[in-house]
Amino acid sequence: SSAAETIRATLFPGDGIGPEIAESVKQVFKTAEVPIEWEEHYVGDKVDPRTQSFLTWESLESVRRNRVGLKGPMATPIGKGHRSLNLTLRKELNLYANVRPCYSLPGYKTRYDDVNLITIRENTEGEYSGLEHQVVRGVVESLKIITRQASLRVAEYAFHYAKTHGRERVSAIHKANIMQKTDGLFLKCCREVAEKYPEITYEEVVIDNCCMMLVKNPALFDVLVMPNLYGDIISDLCAGLIGGLGLTPSCNIGEGGIALAEAVHGSAPDIAGKNMANPTALLLSSISMLRHLNLHDKADRIQDAILNTIAEGKYRTADLGGTSTTTDFTKAICDHL
Amino acid sequence: SSAAETIRATLFPGDGIGPEIAESVKQVFKTAEVPIEWEEHYVGDKVDPRTQSFLTWESLESVRRNRVGLKGPMATPIGKGHRSLNLTLRKELNLYANVRPCYSLPGYKTRYDDVNLITIRENTEGEYSGLEHQVVRGVVESLKIITRQASLRVAEYAFHYAKTHGRERVSAIHKANIMQKTDGLFLKCCREVAEKYPEITYEEVVIDNCCMMLVKNPALFDVLVMPNLYGDIISDLCAGLIGGLGLTPSCNIGEGGIALAEAVHGSAPDIAGKNMANPTALLLSSISMLRHLNLHDKADRIQDAILNTIAEGKYRTADLGGTSTTTDFTKAICDHL
Numbered sequence: 001s002s003a004a005e006t007i008r009a010t011l012f013p014g015d016g017i018g019p020e021i022a023e024s025v026k027q028v029f030k031t032a033e034v035p036i037e038w039e040e041h042y043v044g045d046k047v048d049p050r051t052q053s054f055l056t057w058e059s060l061e062s063v064r065r066n067r068v069g070l071k072g073p074m075a076t077p078i079g080k081g082h083r084s085l086n087l088t089l090r091k092e093l094n095l096y097a098n099v100r101p102c103y104s105l106p107g108y109k110t111r112y113d114d115v116n117l118i119t120i121r122e123n124t125e126g127e128y129s130g131l132e133h134q135v136v137r138g139v140v141e142s143l144k145i146i147t148r149q150a151s152l153r154v155a156e157y158a159f160h161y162a163k164t165h166g167r168e169r170v171s172a173i174h175k176a177n178i179m180q181k182t183d184g185l186f187l188k189c190c191r192e193v194a195e196k197y198p199e200i201t202y203e204e205v206v207i208d209n210c211c212m213m214l215v216k217n218p219a220l221f222d223v224l225v226m227p228n229l230y231g232d233i234i235s236d237l238c239a240g241l242i243g244g245l246g247l248t249p250s251c252n253i254g255e256g257g258i259a260l261a262e263a264v265h266g267s268a269p270d271i272a273g274k275n276m277a278n279p280t281a282l283l284l285s286s287i288s289m290l291r292h293l294n295l296h297d298k299a300d301r302i303q304d305a306i307l308n309t310i311a312e313g314k315y316r317t318a319d320l321g322g323t324s325t326t327t328d329f330t331k332a333i334c335d336h337l
Numbered sequence: 338s339s340a341a342e343t344i345r346a347t348l349f350p351g352d353g354i355g356p357e358i359a360e361s362v363k364q365v366f367k368t369a370e371v372p373i374e375w376e377e378h379y380v381g382d383k384v385d386p387r388t389q390s391f392l393t394w395e396s397l398e399s400v401r402r403n404r405v406g407l408k409g410p411m412a413t414p415i416g417k418g419h420r421s422l423n424l425t426l427r428k429e430l431n432l433y434a435n436v437r438p439c440y441s442l443p444g445y446k447t448r449y450d451d452v453n454l455i456t457i458r459e460n461t462e463g464e465y466s467g468l469e470h471q472v473v474r475g476v477v478e479s480l481k482i483i484t485r486q487a488s489l490r491v492a493e494y495a496f497h498y499a500k501t502h503g504r505e506r507v508s509a510i511h512k513a514n515i516m517q518k519t520d521g522l523f524l525k526c527c528r529e530v531a532e533k534y535p536e537i538t539y540e541e542v543v544i545d546n547c548c549m550m551l552v553k554n555p556a557l558f559d560v561l562v563m564p565n566l567y568g569d570i571i572s573d574l575c576a577g578l579i580g581g582l583g584l585t586p587s588c589n590i591g592e593g594g595i596a597l598a599e600a601v602h603g604s605a606p607d608i609a610g611k612n613m614a615n616p617t618a619l620l621l622s623s624i625s626m627l628r629h630l631n632l633h634d635k636a637d638r639i640q641d642a643i644l645n646t647i648a649e650g651k652y653r654t655a656d657l658g659g660t661s662t663t664t665d666f667t668k669a670i671c672d673h674l
């Protein structure tokens with residue numbers, strides 16, 4: 001393929017099992033002839049004053065330039081005087097929406113076989129404002145900030161996503177019966193956007209009730225959009241329904257069309273370097289990235305190969321009850337391509 | 338039984354299906370010869386200025402005097418100038434802990450058959466402070482307040498509950514990685530109390546991870562204690578695991594040893610007066626009340642009768658897939674006594 005067709009994308013292999021599962025993605029992309037050239041960046045070994053974290057300025061510049069990237073797990077080094085890697089990425093790249101497709105994997109049995117939903121989380125404000133202080137001794141407060149701008153932005157993204165992905169319903173999740181002003185503003189923004197999408201059904205669900213409904217019958221939901229902390233909670237709950245973070249793709253959307261897909265599981269230092277890690281979450285995340293680039297043919301082919309490999313059950317990593325190595329599992333996927 | 342042995346308890350039958358399910362409790366208590374005399378109070382038809390809600394001052398005085406009560410569902414009338422009935426009760430009676438035992442009902446099949454946990458929710462502060470305001474147009478904030486006093490109080494209650502109910506572990510649920518000051522203070526208080534209970538295992542679990550673990554394997558948990566909103570969310574999630582709010586008991590603990598047990602489901606106006614309501618949640622809540630009064634023999638007998646009736650499956654109300662009326666189901670329980 002000519003240079004003109006090649007898309008440059010940033011790759012953060014990350015720590016722990018990160019490099020191994022990133023290798024798996026590179027292998028699969030190569031076999032599927034995905035026209036992507038990776039620009040690899042690693043977490044630095046000292047704090048970069050320009051990012052106030054162990055992320056290098058160059059790596060952020062790479063994502064800003066390429067507008068698309070894939071990220072493995074990154075364990076924030078312990079200590080003071082620097083920011084968490086994940087929060088730095090969200091802040092510096094203005095990653096305002098976290099999108100998590102969550103669907104039952106055929107052949108991988110959990111208590112649920114009917115999950116097919118998308119959680120869209122506001123990723124920049126709310127309970128994550130970082131504004132906290134002690135009022136008097138023994139009394140502390142945290143501020144939850146909701147803005148019209150960020151709420152409209154994520155609501156727009158959710159409805160646009162629903163429309164362009166053949167989804168029928170958007171549910172806004174809230175606790176406006178208690179937080180009338182903050183969650184009330186969030187809902188008001190969702191309603192405004194909903195009016196522009198008459199073909200999408202819009203509903204509002206209180207978060208406690210939403211969690212109860214999700215565990216009773218997740219098929220009741222389609223696309224869910226919500227403020228930051230509710231999104232943090234509900235996206236992990238949904239991941240649990242289908243087997244956990246090792247099987248769940250995630251993609252962060254930033255201002256100006258940046259998309260940074262990521263595996264949201266941990267870096268599993270205990271099994272790092274042992275060729276035991278399950279690359280599924282990063283592989284499925286890479287598919288979110290391909291879809292964002294409108295490379296749907298490639299995305300479909302790779303997704304089918306992954307799902308078929310898991311469904312057949314012959315090659316599975318230890319976390320899914322199998323005995324395959326990361327490389328065997330990856331090879332099985334490549335053989336399906 | 339002589340008057341000296343009789344315990345007076347306040348009964349709020351509530352609205353909608355409330356009076357029917359309260360009747361069921363009265364029937365069962367009578368058959369089991371529970372030495373309780375009910376003092377019945379209804380929600381008023383106008384705002385009582387002393388409570389700023391439709392709850393009468395007399396009804397609150399009744400609970401304060403008796404120190405023990407049972408409450409059916411109450412729908413807060415719509416309109417301005419008054420407070421929600423549930424929030425008024427919590428505030429006026431200083432109901433600082435909401436305790437929800439949550440266990441799989443033998444014979445009533447859900448996706449889970451191994452649930453046996455207790456959620457203990459701080460019920461007075463946190464995200465429910467009511468402190469909210471607009472900072473500038475399009476920017477609003479809510480204050481989450483955590484105090485040392487309320488955190489210690491609920492932590493004490495949780496550990497004491499664990500110890501006196503033969504439980505082995507208390508998990509504090511938090512998001513202190515983000516809200517370091519507020520949730521951090523909550524954890525600090527839990528740790529202080531944990532030191533006084535060396536026989537109880539203490540652990541801390543981040544709320545998103547907790548929700549994922551709960552849906553994957555609820556048997557991992559025993560007693561969970563947490564700030565207000567997390568408790569609201571997780572207690573409903575847990576109710577969903579075993580079939581919903583219609584099967585879940587709840588009890589609120591107030592300063593000075595007040596216990597107000599309640600069914601937390603809605604008042605179901607659509608089926609009110611039709612002899613169709615399921616009284617299980619209110620019945621199981623009444624058992625929490627009996628245990629609080631140390632009437633364990635009566636509690637055990639009634640609990641067995643309810644569980645056996647449900648397990649046999651011959652008499653079940655419509656919400657559980659049966660065709661029994663409320664009175665038939667109640668009679669079946671009484672026959673088991």
Ligand SMILES: CC(C)[C@H](C(=O)O)[C@@H](O)C(=O)O
Pocket residue numbers: 086232264514515545
């Ligand atoms: C690690 C933590 C700060 C983070 C969050 O709360 O956002 C994580 O739970 C996530 O969902 O990415």
Ligand SMILES: CC(C)[C@H](C(=O)O)[C@@H](O)C(=O)O
Pocket residue numbers: 177178208423569601
């Ligand atoms: C109705 C609502 C205000 C209430 C709450 O959020 O506390 C309810 O969800 C509950 O759990 O009792």
